[in-house]
Structure formats: structure tokens, C-alpha cells
Amino acid sequence: MFLSKKKKTDVQKNSTSRTGRTKLVFLSLIFALCFGVGLSFHVFEWATQTPVPQLLRYVYEGILLFGYGSLGIVLHELFRSRRTSPARSFWTASISGLLTLFIGAAVSQIGDLFVGDIPLGIPGFDLETGVPLALAYIFKMNVLTLAVSTFVLVLLIKLQDLVLVKRSKSSQRNWYMMLGLMVLASLTVIPNEAGARLTEIQNIALIVVVVFMLMNAFRLSWIVFLSFKEKIATIGLSIVLGIILFFMFSMVGEGAVSGILVPGGYAYLDYYSPPISLFISQSIVFAMLYCTTSFLSLLFHLPTSGEFAQRAGERAAMHSLSQVAGHVFDPEKLYSTITAAPVESGSASSAWLAVADYQTGSLKPVIVATHGIDTEKIESKIDYIALYEDVAQRKEALHLEHAPADHRVSAKPGDGVGSLLVTPLMARDKVLGALFVAKDVVRGFERDDLQTIGIYAAQAAVSMDNAQLFEQQVEKERLARELSIAREVQRRLLPQRTPEMPGLSIAASSVSAHEVGGDYYDFVQLDDHRISIIIGDVSGKGTSAAFYMAEMQGVFQSLSRLSPSPREFLSHANTALAHSLDRNVFISVIYGVLDVEKETFVMARAGHCPAALVDQTGVARYIRTQGMGLGLDRSTLFKTTLEEEDISLNPGDVFALYTDGVVESRSPENEEYGYDRLLNVLSEFRHEDATEIHKAVIRDLDTFLQNREYDDDMTLVIIKWHGIPISESGTLIIPETESTL
């Protein structure tokens, strides 16, 4: 059990023992005195052969009551519960019962040796007066009463321990009420002659007592705490005690079997003192009742003992885990708490925790915490890796009752590993680690230990899982924060506004499928009539692409001003990037210079999706000049194969630069958006300005995707050449629109 079994220190006892002992001696003396007085009383009666006056008889009963009360207190002190198990209570009661039966039987035999002529079973008392006929009967009477009374008192003390397990105020009251009523009922028979029948009132009093007996007989809370084995043992002992009580009852009570062992036993008690006799009868009846309810209850609880053990285990495990839960933020502490609990609660003599090492990625288990044993010893004596892998594979606990017999354990008897329990710590069907729990003795784990540790392990696993999730969450949030910063940085690398040139309208946008992407577009105003334009796409996605994109931006912003010619620029860019690009990374680019004075657009394509050009009449084409992607070739091949195209601008010309995210977008039906559809949209909206055309393409793309998320970075730049303004007022020549399409 995980409930802390604190050994009661004897310190407290020692301090009170001296006063306690003198009290016991004093009380014992009182009892001896009272007993002596009783004895003298009987001897006096025998000597005079006349019954004493009624008044004197009351005094005698009073003295006896006082004496036996003292005996009760003495016995209570001696037999007081020292946190013994229920089985032990039954055992003590049974043993003292057997002893009493033996004394009773022996004493009755001895008596017959002295007085041979009295028939068996007939007590040696005057039928009229109740005066003892011989000294032998006085002896038998006194010894029997003393023996049976002692037994009954011990019995009651032991039963009290059981009845008052998990006591409440009412249960405690009921118990003392029962005892009190038993005494009261007994007192009512003081005036009775020995062997006389009970009166109505006395019977009623007994009925009340029986009601209380029933109430107390069902106080069986202790059963819950028993293990299966203990229940079996207690069932056996309750049967034994029941049988003993049955014989005892036949000895003291009336009935057909009366006097088998002790002829006339009941009569002796009754002649000694009717109240004591009745009290004894009542106690034995109650004890028999209690044995019966215990027996039946134990029997019925046998099949459910597993659940009870589990419940108790759960509670205990909960208790231990309340500490564990607090260490979610500190894995080290969590590990040591998980490991310490089974040992500190007394379930094991040593424990250690092995966790798959995710850090190194080898998944080889490493010992992260030990308790009651050191790592070196474990590593030298136990092949914990093999054991770990075994349970991790089977996903269930492994119980080595005789650990040294297992080939994976080379511990000797002195090493503290007699039995070993390896429990996988699993959460969400994943093995997080294994808890090794060892006991120094062979077959040291009880069934409830196994269950408790099982439950404990399950919950410890949840705590570990939570700790890992927490860690991951923190990491995730940190990453998310950093990515959002990266996103912001990248957003600022893109132009914040499109350049303005007379006769020109430009619209551009870029979206990333992830936080950051590898698409790029940019403009540099070279002078008052030229701008350079770039669109690029770094191969791959995500963070690495984003870094190269940033590098591309740097190259463009610096190099474009120095050597604006497309071939020059791209060749230099290829050389500049060659050193930093990974071998499997390349950048596809279209670079062009637009001159509003000369009305030309000179561009070159380095592996990029061809630019689309739609003229005023709706003639559309792709400009697909030759050119390799940046980074593919690091020799002169790049420059020699690169072609330039010089396009003279006509008013109404629309250029579309885009990345493959646009044309390769897939509809839910897995169709590609495609080059044709792009040209169609451009053609349809060619009379609008760049912003409207841009909107139209995006709108069409969204319709096509049916609101699916983009799965690639997507960049679109629309450039429209409206023509040179002819009026001073700055209005543009808007080309005539086609009457029909």
C-alpha cells in the first residue's frame, strides 16, 4: 500500500508507561481483592450451608461488578490495538477461546476427581438454596468464570478494534450503547435466582440489546482494506472462531449441546453470578453474529477484492501523484518524484526510472532517476535495456517474482533485487519510459502492490506526457513567435508600395503558404524614366527558402543599380549567389528594365515561369527566352545560354510576372490552374488598369481553388503600359476599348 505505514514510535508509550503500569497493577490488585471477596463469599455459604441474605447478595454482586470492571480495563490496556490486522484480531480471539475451552474442560475433569459420586452434568449446588455442596464446585465455579470472563473481555476488545475501523461519531456511539445496554440488561437479573427464567422486562431489554448487536455486526469497513490473500486467511479464522464460539456457547448457554466439553458449565457461571453469566452469553452471541456477518461479507467481497485493491491503490497513487503533478515544469524533479514514491510508501525497497533518450535520437533508454539503489549498481547487475525493450514492445508490465533467476538479472541475494517489477509508462499509446520497482526479497510483491504500481505508473506516465507536451508547447510558442518575427522581416523585404511612373501602372502581391516563403518581387527606380523589375522563386519552401530570398533581395537592391542590363545583372547575380546557395537550391528569376522614355521593356528569364504579355488587341503570348535558373550552373554556361528580349511597348500592353504557385495551383478536383487560364483572364481584363487586372486574376484564382488554402507561395506582378501622357494636365491616353471581345 502506498498509504504511509508509519511505525508508531514507542517514545509516546514509554512516557506514559510508568503511570500506566502502576495503574494496571493497582487495578489488578482491586480485581484480585474483589475476586478474593467473592471466593470468601462462596466459601462462607458452603461452610454455613445457608443462603446469605438478599442484601448481602447485592453487595456481593456489586463487588464482583467492580472487580470484573477493573479486569476489563486491565485487559483493555493489555490487548489494546497496536494496529493489528483483522486476521490477527480473529487469531488472538480464537487462541484465547481455545485456551479457555481447554481450561474449562480440564477444570471440570479435575472437579470430578474430587467428587466422584455426583452424576455428570448436574451442578453441585443445592437446588433450593443454590448453596455449593462441596469446595470443588466453588473451585470450578471460580476458575471457569474467571477464564470465560477473561476470554469474553478479550473477545470484546478485539471486536471493538474491528467494529471501530473507520469509526464515525454514530458508529462509536452505537458500539458503546451496545456495551452499556448489555451491562444494563445483565444488571436486571441481579435479583434472579440462579437458573431462573428471565422475566418479560428482562427479555425486552435483551431485544433492545440484540437490535444494537445487529447494528454493530454490520460494521465491517475493515474488509475493504484487505488483499485477496488476507481475505482468504480471515475467512478461515472467522470460521475457526465461529466454531470455538459455538462450543463456548454450548458451555455457557442453555441448549441441547450444553455441556459437551464442560458439563454444567453454564450452571457454574449462573451460580457464580447471574449478571456476569448473562453478560457473557450476550457477548458470545454478539461475537457469533459478528463472525457470521464477517464470514459472509468476506465471501461476497472475495471476487471484488481486486477492485477494492485497485480503488485503494488508486487513492494511494493519487496521493503520491499530487506531488508529482506539481513538477510538470521541471522534468528532473518529476523523474525523481516518480521514482521515490513507490519506495517511500513502502511498496518497494528500490526503484529507478528509465526513459527513452529522445535527445540523442537513439531511443536507447537511459536511467534518469534512482531511489534506494545507484545507477552503477543497476548497470552492472541488471540488463535494464533488454528489460525496457521487452516491456516497451509488449506494452505491459513484467513481473519477475524471482528476479535472480532471470537471465537479464545477475544480482545476487545481497544486492537488494529479489523480485523486480518493470512497468512501461505509456501515454497515448506511446511508451515514454519504464518504471523499475524492486524488492529485496523473492516474491515480494503482493497482488495489490502490482495493481497499485500499475495504476501509479499509468498516472505517472500521464504526468510525464503532460510535462513533455508542456515543453513542446513552450517550444512551439517560441517558434511561432520567432516565425512571426521572421514573417514581419520578410514582409518588409518586399516593396511597401509600387513605383509610380507616368504612363505606367503596377500592382503586385505575394502570399506565402507558410509563415515565411521563398517568393520575391521588387522594383528599383534607376532614374526618372527607368525602373528595374524582378520576380524570383527560391526552390523549396519555408525557412531556408526565406533566407535565400533575403539574399536575393540584397543582390537585387545593390547590383541592379550598378549593372542594370538584364544579362549583366543576372550573370553577376548567378556568380554572387553561387557561393552561398546549397547545391540543391536554385532561384528562378525574371529580371527586366522598363524604360518609359524609350518605351521598351528589356528582360531576361533565368529559369522562371515565362512572363505573359497581352496587347491591346487581345493577342496574348508567353515570353519564353532561354535561360537557366540562378545557382544551377556555376561556370560560364549560364551566361552563354542566357537570352535577352527587347520588347517595344505599345499602349495597352499588359505584362504579368508570377511564380509557379499561380499556374500550378490545384483545384479540389486536382486540376492545375494552368497557363491558358491565366492568359484568358489577362486577356479578358486587359482594358482595366494594373490594380483591377491583378484583382481579377486573384479573384479567378480563388474561384478556381474554391477557397482552398494555397499550398505554395504565390506572387503576382501586373504591369500595364498605358502610354505617354500627351496633355499637360497629366491625364493618360486611354487606349480605345475594343467594341466586342
Added chain:
Amino acid sequence: MSNFSVSFRTLNHIQVLDLKGELDAHTASDLEAAIHKCQSSGSYHIIVNGADLMYISSAGLGVFMAYIEEIRENGGDLKISNLQPKVFNVFDLLGFPMLFDILDTEEEAVAKFEAA
């Protein structure tokens, strides 16, 4: 989830890789592993047959770039054949035909190896 696969064939001393499905950033590592396997088994004459390759992304193209240098340094080559028109277009846009032998049929690729 992964709808990409590579299978191996041997034609004389040439290792043929049949690609199937879509080669993108997620599946690129499969092709990497396949080419790496060819290299470690000492075969540097490789034909990548793209008859069943339906799509290739830039990350997929990157795989070819990553290994070609080493393959050629070892006296071998990687040739590409049987590409679907759309896939070939992607190779072509980036200028791959200037770096790789991209052939219509596997036989042509084999012949090219034989000729060398």
C-alpha cells in the same frame, strides 16, 4: 499520404530508377535516398525514367542538382527519360536540358551511355 515511389531496375550496368507519382518537397527525400543507394552500391550510371512521374516541384528538381556533380566526378552520369510533357516543361523552364541529358525514351538514354 505519400503518393510517390521509386523502384529500381538494372539494365546491364545501368541503374534505372522508375519514378511514380508526385515529387515535391515532402517526397524529395525518397528520391534522395534512392540515388544515394545507387551511389553507395557503386553504380554511377543512372537513368531516371519519369514515365509515371506526374508532377515535380522545385524541391524535386533540387535533388538532381544535389547529386549530379558527384556522379559525374565518378565518371558516371544521370540521364532523364520518358518525361511527361508537363513535367518536361518544368525541367525545360529552368534550363535543365542544358545540364542534363533529357531524352524521350529509355533506349535513347541507354544508347547515349553506350556511346560514351
